[in-house]
Amino acid sequence: MLGNESESFDAALSRFLDGEPEPGDGPALVAAIDQDHVLGAQVRRLLWLDALLRQTAEPDSDAFADAVGTRLDAESDSDRFTATLSERLQTISAPDRPSHRRRWIPWAVASAICLAFAIALGVATIRPGASNPEPSPRAESVPPPTPTVSNPVVAIIVNEVDARFATGAAPDGNRFTSGEYQLQSGVVHIQFVSGADVVVRSPARFGILDPMHVTLAEGALRAIVPGSAQGFTVQTAGMRFVDLGTEFGVAISGRESHLHVFEGHVDLETLDGRRLSSITAGQSVRVNDGKVVGTDLSNLERFPLPNTIGLEKWNTWRQSFQKDPTLVCYYPFLPETGNPSVLKDHAGHAPGGARLDGRIEGARWVTGRWPGKSALLFDRDGDHVRVSVPGEYRRLSLAAWVYLDRRDYELNAIFDSDGWQQGAVHWQLKRCGDCSLGVLGKLQRRVSGKRVSLNQWVHLVAVADLDRLSTQVFVNGEPAEELRFAAFPGMLTPGDCRIGDWLRHPEPTSIPRRGIRGRIDEFAIWSRTLARDEIRKLFVAGRPTSPSGD
Amino acid sequence: MRDFLPQRDRVWFTSQVRQHQSCLRASIRGFGVQAEAVDDIAQDALVLAWEKLAEFEPDGDFGRWVIQIARRLVANERRKDTRRSRLLAGEVTDLLLRLSSETDGPTVRAERNEEVAVLRACLEELPAHGREMIRLRYFEDLVPGAIAGRLGRSSDTVRQFLLRLRRALLECVEGRLGAKLG
Structure with missing residues (x-):
């Protein structure tokens, strides 16, 4: 190789090793290696050395192997549940039920697939250093009954908040077999293989007989039953509430059972199968000693919804989250009583313990990710929240929950510094759905990734790191757009900013309007870079609850 | 299954x-x-x-x-x-x-601990400014442009210096292990 060829090869190789190849570097390296295979071996050995140097710099040499162990545990748990569920679906029969009540079986096959998928989705997200994003409810140390072919899994917990079961009356992790259960605290959302969803609020004692039958001795539950699980039955002392494709709540109050039908209708039967009456949507009854009395139940909120869990879980989570001292500001989007134009900063970590409260201009309070959770709607030109973020930073992370209705402009601002001076921060969406965090540096490379969808709640995180000369955006915990810079002089100085819009700039070549069209219901800024596992946990902690909380 | x-x-x-x-x-x-x-x-x-x-x-x-x-x-x-x-x-x-x-690679390789120990020994043999460069790149995880900003040099200069350091380390490690990496 001639001297200038050698220099050119070394330049391409050095960019390649440092993860910054230019478009022509790949072909140049291949051409050189094709002429001299020794060069190819050298590239491979240098990459190998680079990997060893990275491993040498790792603070915990066992971290990778531990992460593999965690992932295998989770994969194994998912596979075991899926296998058990499949066995159940192959062996289950309902000889003692009317034929129209067996129609759930084909649906259950689909349900099994969905459940397995849901679990696999949770498992697939576990990465080095991450803990299980959906912790199982706590129970005392007595081991629960282990699912077997003769005592198969009939339901699983798909979501819970602060759930604690009594000793000896707890599920096996998140799996229920036939048996008696006692929920001492919290709320759980249980999904049956029949397709029925049941949400139980503590304190509660209930039994699971099979995928179509539960008993309730204490507490309150809500059953959401698809047509394919018609016949799903909740039994209390002396009475059966038989679903006919509907949504209903059952509660025990002393010696009485209370029923409220939210949708469809429910048959009331005695334990020997005698039908007493049929209750339709909007009606409530009290049952005592076999007597059915129409009533008007006032406290329907005691029948929890799946998304009740989501909101309660998020409320619990944010109490500890907002104590993070690296938070520059945190807006959970909770309206201030008597002062609806203030967006309160709940972190209070600015210098001197100051709060960086925002000023709402035009944007209106609407419903957020869950019923009872507020968001701000930005749907007119000029709707925005003004915030001021003082200070200089080498690293910043920003996170937001956003529901986009449309992308009206070439650039649609999530969070923009008012100006475009050195150190300004501009977090924006393009019309195509690409999302990036722009800072004024010499752009070297853009790596595209996942885009932001319309008409659904999306978790967005943007990370700027001047020491790595990059900004990166994550969509629902997954990497999306990344910008790499050749150089960045100075520091990040957000200063006066707007959430949801940009101060119109006098520069004629700029895009004058950048207002977003949609809702935002949470926003935070940290003075550090968030790790990928943290970003994933933020997404899991705040995502809307399925199935009916989406 | x-x-x-x-x-x-x-x-x-x-x-x-x-x-x-x-x-x-x-x-x-x-x-x-x-x-x-x-x-x-x-x-x-x-x-x-x-x-x-x-x-x-x-x-x-x-x-x-x-x-x-x-x-x-x-x-x-x-x-x-x-x-x-x-x-x-x-x-x-x-x-x-x-x-x-x-x-197709070797069938028997040195244990990780041995490779890492050898690599650490070779790092010690680098001149001080070389060790500092490796520290910034791998232990502080700075990209060449950020190192260049800190040291007042160009990104290309930093990358070329890093390449020379890696080649020197490769020679040292392979010499001590008596086998080629990779």
Whole structure:
């Protein structure tokens, strides 16, 4: 190789090793290696050395192997549940039920697939250093009954908040077999293989007989039953509430059972199968000693919804989250009583313990990710929240929950510094759905990734790191757009900013309007870079609850 | 559906992971995978290995087997949508995959601890400014442009210096191990 060829090869190789190849570097390296295979071996050995140097710099040499162990545990748990569920679906029969009540079986096959998928989705997200994003409810140390072919899994917990079961009356992790259960605290959302969803609020004692039958001795539950699980039955002392494709709540109050039908209708039967009456949507009854009395139940909120869990879980989570001292500001989007134009900063970590409260201009309070959770709607030109973020930073992370209705402009601002001076921060969406965090540096490379969808709640995180000369955006915990810079002089100085819009700039070549069209219901800024596992946990902690909380 | 293997297999598997993870991750990097994606692909390869454990010959070379699995994953990566490729340059990976299949690597490698110990000793032999450069690049995880900003040099100068340091370290490590890396 001639001297200038050698220099050119070394330049391409050095960019390649440092993860910054230019478009022509790949072909140049291949051409050189094709002429001299020794060069190819050298590239491979240098990459190998680079990997060893990275491993040498790792603070915990066992971290990778531990992460593999965690992932295998989770994969194994998912596979075991899926296998058990499949066995159940192959062996289950309902000889003692009317034929129209067996129609759930084909649906259950689909349900099994969905459940397995849901679990696999949770498992697939576990990465080095991450803990299980959906912790199982706590129970005392007595081991629960282990699912077997003769005592198969009939339901699983798909979501819970602060759930604690009594000793000896707890599920096996998140799996229920036939048996008696006692929920001492919290709320759980249980999904049956029949397709029925049941949400139980503590304190509660209930039994699971099979995928179509539960008993309730204490507490309150809500059953959401698809047509394919018609016949799903909740039994209390002396009475059966038989679903006919509907949504209903059952509660025990002393010696009485209370029923409220939210949708469809429910048959009331005695334990020997005698039908007493049929209750339709909007009606409530009290049952005592076999007597059915129409009533008007006032406290329907005691029948929890799946998304009740989501909101309660998020409320619990944010109490500890907002104590993070690296938070520059945190807006959970909770309206201030008597002062609806203030967006309160709940972190209070600015210098001197100051709060960086925002000023709402035009944007209106609407419903957020869950019923009872507020968001701000930005749907007119000029709707925005003004915030001021003082200070200089080498690293910043920003996170937001956003529901986009449309992308009206070439650039649609999530969070923009008012100006475009050195150190300004501009977090924006393009019309195509690409999302990036722009800072004024010499752009070297853009790596595209996942885009932001319309008409659904999306978790967005943007990370700027001047020491790595990059900004990166994550969509629902997954990497999306990344910008790499050749150089960045100075520091990040957000200063006066707007959430949801940009101060119109006098520069004629700029895009004058950048207002977003949609809702935002949470926003935070940290003075550090968030790790990928943290970003994933933020997404899991705040995502809307399925199935009916989406 | 894979059978659930007894606990003793899991213990054995975990010991194999600890023994071979360093070599596996270095091999994946050696196929031209971006540094940030190496551990993800290594995890995927090990999960696949666990699922296919029944296919592994009892007296086989686990390290070589799992590297072959990773090799196929990297080759699949090359065929995927390149909108967000985890490879540094696809054409270079093609070549590195081909070269690796021709040489097929050593069957017995030095233990990770030995390689790392040798590498640490070689780092100590670097001049102070060389050690500082390695510290900034690998221990502080700064990219060349950021190092250049700190030291008041150009990015190209920093990259060229890093390349010279890596070559010197490679020569030192291979000389002490008595074998070539990769």
